[in-house]
Amino acid sequence: MPSIPYTPNAYWWLQMHLLGGPVRLISFSVIYTTLLAGAVIGGRYLFRGVPITNYCDQALIVLTVIQVLLIILGGGNAVFRALTRDMNTRMLESHRMTPSSSAAVILGYMVGANLQILMMYAVGIVAGAVLIRWGTVGTAHWLAGNVYMLIVAPMVWAVTVMLGIGRAKPVNPNTILFIMLLLSMGLISIPGLGLLTGIYAGYAGVLLMTGQVVVPPPYAAVLALVCLGMTVIWTRAAMRKLRRPDLPAFGTIRALGLFIIWLIAGAGALLLFAKIPAFQDVIAMGPGSDPYFLATCVTVNGIASLVFAILPISAAAHGRCRLQRRTGGHKSRLFQRHTGVPVLCAALVSAFSVPFVRQASWDSMVWMFVALWASFVTLEGLLISRHARNRRALLLLVIYMIVFWGVPPMADLWYGELVASRSFYQTAPPCSVLFGFSPAGTVAKLFFPAELDFDARYGVAFQIMVAAITGLLGLRALQRLRARDS
Numbered sequence: 001m002p003s004i005p006y007t008p009n010a011y012w013w014l015q016m017h018l019l020g021g022p023v024r025l026i027s028f029s030v031i032y033t034t035l036l037a038g039a040v041i042g043g044r045y046l047f048r049g050v051p052i053t054n055y056c057d058q059a060l061i062v063l064t065v066i067q068v069l070l071i072i073l074g075g076g077n078a079v080f081r082a083l084t085r086d087m088n089t090r091m092l093e094s095h096r097m098t099p100s101s102s103a104a105v106i107l108g109y110m111v112g113a114n115l116q117i118l119m120m121y122a123v124g125i126v127a128g129a130v131l132i133r134w135g136t137v138g139t140a141h142w143l144a145g146n147v148y149m150l151i152v153a154p155m156v157w158a159v160t161v162m163l164g165i166g167r168a169k170p171v172n173p174n175t176i177l178f179i180m181l182l183l184s185m186g187l188i189s190i191p192g193l194g195l196l197t198g199i200y201a202g203y204a205g206v207l208l209m210t211g212q213v214v215v216p217p218p219y220a221a222v223l224a225l226v227c228l229g230m231t232v233i234w235t236r237a238a239m240r241k242l243r244r245p246d247l248p249a250f251g252t253i254r255a256l257g258l259f260i261i262w263l264i265a266g267a268g269a270l271l272l273f274a275k276i277p278a279f280q281d282v283i284a285m286g287p288g289s290d291p292y293f294l295a296t297c298v299t300v301n302g303i304a305s306l307v308f309a310i311l312p313i314s315a316a317a318h319g320r321c322r323l324q325r326r327t328g329g330h331k332s333r334l335f336q337r338h339t340g341v342p343v344l345c346a347a348l349v350s351a352f353s354v355p356f357v358r359q360a361s362w363d364s365m366v367w368m369f370v371a372l373w374a375s376f377v378t379l380e381g382l383l384i385s386r387h388a389r390n391r392r393a394l395l396l397l398v399i400y401m402i403v404f405w406g407v408p409p410m411a412d413l414w415y416g417e418l419v420a421s422r423s424f425y426q427t428a429p430p431c432s433v434l435f436g437f438s439p440a441g442t443v444a445k446l447f448f449p450a451e452l453d454f455d456a457r458y459g460v461a462f463q464i465m466v467a468a469i470t471g472l473l474g475l476r477a478l479q480r481l482r483a484r485d486s
Contacts, residue, residue, distance in 0.1 A: 011100070011108020015082055016115050029119045036063075036127050056135035060128055060142070064209045067124045067146065068202070071153040074117045076173035079160045082113035083170040092165075095242070102239035106165075110157040110235075121146075128209075137211035145209030151224050152198045152205055158234035165238050166245035190304050191297060192266030200269070201227050226265070233258065248315050252341065255312035259345065262308050263352040266301045270294070270356070295447040298356040302349065302443045306375065306405070309345045310397065313376055316341035317383035317474075321481060342376035357446060364446050367456040371442035374460070374467035378404075381470030388477035404466065408437035408459075409444075433458040 019025065040059055047055055086092040095105045125146045132139050156173060164170025180187060180197070187193050194200045201223040204215040215223075237249035250258060350369045357365070382400060386393035412434040431452050435441040436459025445452040 015112025191269030381474035384474035
């Protein structure tokens with residue numbers, strides 16, 4: 001690498017020279033500037049009858065879309081390509097063995113791989129500022145929105161590094177972002193997910209770039225701080241995977257901390273962001289909205305918490321298997337730390353649900369807690385049985401969630417509609433006990449006590465039985481692991 005008088009981060013410069021050096025970056029920026037100028041002039045030639053003010057405003061909307069795609073999709077893809085190149089050339093292994101700090105390596109991928117993207121993004125900012133001179137959007141709004149997106153985008157870059165740094169092949173972020181785009185209308189109805197993934201912040205940034213200032217500054221600041229905080233969390237996880245690719249990105253304690261952040265984000269989004277006009281249309285919690293929609297959002301957020309709890313439970317299962325190999329028994333204090341994760345996760349979800357309960361009795365709360373605990377014990381047993389054999393558990397978890405979480409309520413609803421159609425009922429009959437065989441149904445009953453009037457005890461008993469079977473499978477797997485390593 002050529003010597004330079006000052007290097008803020010050597011890995012930035014390494015990635016820049018791997019991209020072709022300053023000459024190539026400047027050449028791409030000049031070409032991109034020429035293309036933007038040609039597109040604006042050519043578009044004006046095609047739409048000569050449109051007033052110049054309207055044309056500039058519409059051109060600015062198109063430029064906003066380009067800027068967002070460039071900094072989010074382009075930035076994530078640049079990090080993915082840098083990781084893929086370094087893995088194929090085994091340069092990443094060299095980075096692991098160097099005495100450099102993990103933060104320097106990770107920031108090298110996040111910033112250095114995106115120098116070209118950032119230069120093109122800066123060209124787009126200048127182009128928008130020029131268009132605004134004949135438009136109606138304020139320059140301050142355009143500049144503030146672009147800076148805002150620069151706060152959101154690094155979270156995507158950090159997640160890309162975290163998902164790819166410890167694998168044989170990095171995860172392409174464009175695939176994940178495309179799936180999120182297809183499911184965007186469903187994802188934004190889950191307040192915690194919209195807040196932690198930066199969807200709400202990106203939405204606010206786009207509105208700001210186009211001059212639609214409908215998010216009050218205090219709420220916009222909260223969204224920005226959440227993005228910065230999550231960027232730090234993902235970056236720290238990537239640093240852990242860089243040095244120890246054999247361990248999960250989040251240990252048990254860190255995973256529990258992230259789970260608590262998820263629950264706080266979900267409750268905070270429901271309580272605070274429902275007051276913002278821009279988000280009332282998104283999560284439909286305005287003054288004139290359906291009074292049952294809040295309960296629906298809370299239910300969906302609670303069911304999403306079931307899926308999110310897989311992270312700390314998986315970390316605990318991995319820790320139990322690892323400590324079993326290390327100690328050969330149950331005498332380690334650290335081993336004891338991993339055993340209470342299912343009940344702790346169930347208690348956390350139940351505690352954060354209390355402020356949103358409308359008319360449910362304490363019995364429903366107890367049944368929900370037991371159902372959650374049983375489901376988490378089942379997850380732990382399945383994960384332990386897979387981790388003990390050094391096998392991946394993703395496919396098994398997906399099958400379990402579809403069969404035991406999704407099928408019972410869907411089958412009950414389908415049967416109710418079938419009975420209603422054959423009996424000429426105007427409405428479907430009430431849900432049966434089959435609905436409660438899923439923990440999702442037990443969670444829904446807590447927030448819809450009148451609509452879901454079924455006896456939850458049968459479903460909870462079934463879930464306890466499944467938890468006992470899978471828990472025994474997990475214990476047998478630990479015993480075989482201890483016998484093999486002793």
